[in-house]
Each structure stands twice: as C-alpha cells, then as structure tokens.
Amino acid sequence: MPNNTGADVIVIGGGLAGAAVSWYLAREGVDVLLVERGEIGARASGANAGSIHLQIPVAEYRSLGRKWAETFAPTLSMMNVGVDLWKSLEDKLETPLEFRQCGGIIAARTEQEIALVREKAALEALQGIESTELDAGELLERAPYLAADMIGGAFYPDEGKANPLLVTRAFARAAERHGTRMAPQTEVTGMVRQQAFTVTTSRGRMSAQRVICAAGADAGHVAAMVGLELPIRGYPIQVSVTEPAATIVDHLVYSAAGKLTLKQMANGTCLIGGGWPSDLQADGTLAVSCRSMSDNLELLHSVVPALAGLQIVRTWPAMVNGNESWRPVVGEAPSCPGFYLCLFPWMGFTGGPIAAHCVADLILGRTPKYDVASLSDLPRPHVE
Numbered sequence: 304m305p306n307n308t309g310a311d312v313i314v315i316g317g318g319l320a321g322a323a324v325s326w327y328l329a330r331e332g333v334d335v336l337l338v339e340r341g342e343i344g345a346r347a348s349g350a351n352a353g354s355i356h357l358q359i360p361v362a363e364y365r366s367l368g369r370k371w372a373e374t375f376a377p378t379l380s381m382m383n384v385g386v387d388l389w390k391s392l393e394d395k396l397e398t399p400l401e402f403r404q405c406g407g408i409i410a411a412r413t414e415q416e417i418a419l420v421r422e423k424a425a426l427e428a429l430q431g432i433e434s435t436e437l438d439a440g441e442l443l444e445r446a447p448y449l450a451a452d453m454i455g456g457a458f459y460p461d462e463g464k465a466n467p468l469l470v471t472r473a474f475a476r477a478a479e480r481h482g483t484r485m486a487p488q489t490e491v492t493g494m495v496r497q498q499a500f501t502v503t504t505s506r507g508r509m510s511a512q513r514v515i516c517a518a519g520a521d522a523g524h525v526a527a528m529v530g531l532e533l534p535i536r537g538y539p540i541q542v543s544v545t546e547p548a549a550t551i552v553d554h555l556v557y558s559a560a561g562k563l564t565l566k567q568m569a570n571g572t573c574l575i576g577g578g579w580p581s582d583l584q585a586d587g588t589l590a591v592s593c594r595s596m597s598d599n600l601e602l603l604h605s606v607v608p609a610l611a612g613l614q615i616v617r618t619w620p621a622m623v624n625g626n627e628s629w630r631p632v633v634g635e636a637p638s639c640p641g642f643y644l645c646l647f648p649w650m651g652f653t654g655g656p657i658a659a660h661c662v663a664d665l666i667l668g669r670t671p672k673y674d675v676a677s678l679s680d681l682p683r684p685h686v687e
C-alpha cells in the first residue's frame with residue numbers, strides 16, 4: 304500500500320484499461336494512484352483469449368440482428384485506430400507481448416454462411432475495415448488446416464493476437480517506471496465528490512482531483528457510488544487451452560457457423576474461445592460449463608479437424624465486461640465532472656489501449672486520438 308493517499312488522478316481497476324490509462328498519464332508527468340481490489344491483470348485482462356479483433360462477431364450478427372450490427376459497426380473504426388496503437392506497443396513498453404498481425408480468417412461451409420460473411424464485410428468496409436472474400440480454393444490455399452468441405456470465407460489482414468498474460472503487466476510496469484503508485488488488494492467501497500473526490504477503500508481514504516473508473520465488469524457498482532447508472536455488467540464466459548503442438552494454425556480463426564475463436568500461441572498451445580457462457584453459481588463464483596466446452600470443441604473440430612487429437616489441458620471461466628450495445632463507454636461523465644469512464648466492453652483486449660489513450664488525452668486537454676464523443680455510450684445526466 305503506497306504511503307501517499309492523495310493523487311491528481313485515482314484509477315480504479317488494474318486491468319488492461321486501468322494499467323494502460325495509468326501509463327498514458329504517468330508518462331506525461333501526471334501523478335497517478337492505481338487502486339486494485341485484487342492483483343493487477345488477474346481478471347478479464349489476464350484471462351481472455353488474446354484475439355485482436357476487427358470484425359463484427361458473427362454469432363451476434365445473427366442473434367442480435369442487422370440493426371444492432373449497424374449501431375455497433377462504428378466501434379470498429381475505433382478498434383482500427385486501436386490496432387495501429389498495438390503495432391508500436393512492444394517498442395514503447397520495451398517488452399515482448401507476442402503481438403502478431405497474423406490476419407483473421409472466417410470459414411464458411413454453406414451458401415447462407417457465405418452470404419452472411421459477405422453482408423457483414425460490406426458493413427465493416429464502411430468503417431474502413433479491410434477484408435478479402437475467399438472462394439474454396441483460396442481459403443484452403445491460405446489455410447490448409449481448415450476442413451476440406453469449407454466453401455469459402457474471408458481474410459482480415461489486420462487482425463491478430465497477443466499474449467494476455469504479458470500485456471497488462473507490461474503496461475503496469477511501464478506506469479510504475481513513470482511514477483504511478485500501485486495499491487493492489489485495495490477495494491474501493493465508496494466515493495464522495497466535493498471540491499475533490501474522497502475515495503473510501505478497504506485500506507483507508509484517498510483523495511484526488513479526478514477519478515477514472517476502469518473497473519471492468521464491476522464498473523456499474525463503482526459508477527453508482529457517484530450516482531451514475533451504467534448499463535455495464537459481468538457476463539461469465541470461458542476459454543480453453545490445449546497442450547503445445549507444432550505450428551498448425553497461423554491465423555486468428557473464426558467460424559461463420561457460430562461462436563469460435565482459435566489461435567495458436569508462441570508456445571504452441573491453442574486458445575479456443577468465442578464467448579461461450581460459463582456457469583455462475585449461487586455463491587457468485589464461476590464454474591466451467593461442460594456443455595459450453597463440448598459445444599465449443601465440437602465446432603472447433605468441425606472447422607479444424609487437425610486439432611481433434613490435441614488434449615485440452617485447462618478451461619477457465621471469467622467475467623467479461625459487457626453491455627447491450629457493445630459500444631464503448633469512454634470519457635468524462637457529463638453529470639459528474641472529473642469522473643471519467645474507461646470501459647471497452649466485450650472486446651476490451653483489442654480496444655483497451657485506444658480507450659485508455661482517449662481518456663488520457665481528455666484529461667491532458669488534448670484532442671483524443673479517436674473522436675470518442677461521437678461513439679461513446681456515456682451515461683446521460685439525470686433529468687429531475
């Protein structure tokens with residue numbers, strides 16, 4: 304626990320969003336105190352599947368519909384700016400993150416799936432997302448590991464992957480090098496805003512001119528402390544990892560049939576996800592859903608049969624920060640000056656760095672790297 308209990312900025316939450324915004328501010332000389340209930344990077348930011356996405360998720364395109372997709376689509380242009388940031392992170396943070404723009408491939412087995420991939424790509428292209436439609440031959444030439452009965456798909460050259468076990472810690476270490484003080488094992492339990500913010504924690508009171516809520520799935524609880532209602536909550540989902548193998552899959556792989564993401568990591572293990580639900584038990588703890596696991600693996604093996612022989616060594620559940628619109632919540636709360644939200648839902652591994660950069664820009668009085676005001680689902684002021 305740091306001795307000092309005052310700072311210019313208190314960041315609540317030590318996931319990717321909180322660690323990144325701390326670094327973006329601290330490197331500009333801002334005095335930052337990061338308060339984390341548990342350990343840095345131990346929640347969604349350290350438990351995710353490591354995909355760098357640049358497309359509308361196909362399962363949601365189907366289940367939530369075209370209207371939702373049109374509302375969500377502009378978020379892709381922010382993610383695209385975010386991917387540009389990702390490209391220089393290893394240099395700037397001075398550490399490997401296993402970031403690779405290996406390209407994403409979505410594989411389709413039926414004409415309906417092809418039509419959906421095409422329709423989705425057209426909407427994405429309006430946001431500047433590049434993709435190339437592939438016929439059966441082109442698909443198998445690019446990705447010979449795919450099932451032979453795939454009839455086509457699309458390639459997204461700018462998608463990729465990175466290692467979630469490395470990224471948040473790298474941001475946190477860089478923030479510390481620039482003077483950020485870290486308070487792990489410290490839960491924020493209350494907050495009062497007068498001239499400044501007084502933040503009550505499990506380890507005493509702290510004060511700051513500005514507060515950034517980067518509390519991920521629990522952001523709603525934190526925002527409620529200053530009277531804001533946020534439509535963000537936790538959704539339990541799970542990821543599986545295989546034993547290591549020789550390189551088989553060199554892309555981020557999706558299926559047009561449903562929830563699947565697959566990538567092979569630098570150590571040869573394959574991460575298998577796609578947002579399959581895990582179980583939320585009565586006492587609030589998470590447990591792996593065997594049903595989800597078997598459905599996830601069934602889809603995987605139908606798309607990449609070569610992986611059927613690999614052992615799954617672990618499946619883990621974690622809460623993802625989600626909202627219904629899937630749009631980011633990034634910026635200063637209109638009804639609570641000095642209180643900033645740094646929340647990139649569902650795909651916050653991809654979008655965390657750009658969300659954090661934008662919040663830091665706003666606090667530093669700069670034009671944000673992305674015009675986040677046009678996109679963000681910030682809570683509106685209460686109307687009496």
Ligand SMILES: Cc1cc2nc3c(=O)[nH]c(=O)nc-3n(C[C@H](O)[C@H](O)[C@H](O)COP(=O)(O)OP(=O)(O)OC[C@H]3O[C@@H](n4cnc5c(N)ncnc54)[C@H](O)[C@@H]3O)c2cc1C
Nearest residue numbers: 316318319320340348351352353354491519650651652653
């Ligand atoms: C299983 C899974 C797979 C995923 N796969 C991908 C993927 O492949 N690609 C992608 O782009 N995204 C993916 N995501 C989403 C991504 O991981 C998250 O959107 C992102 O990590 C959110 O980062 P965050 O910093 O906002 O939240 P978190 O990492 O959850 O960090 C929030 C932190 O706030 C702390 N906190 C909360 N309340 C308080 C409090 N009151 N006081 C102090 N601290 C508090 C928490 O302890 C936590 O450490 C996945 C998520 C999950 C769960």
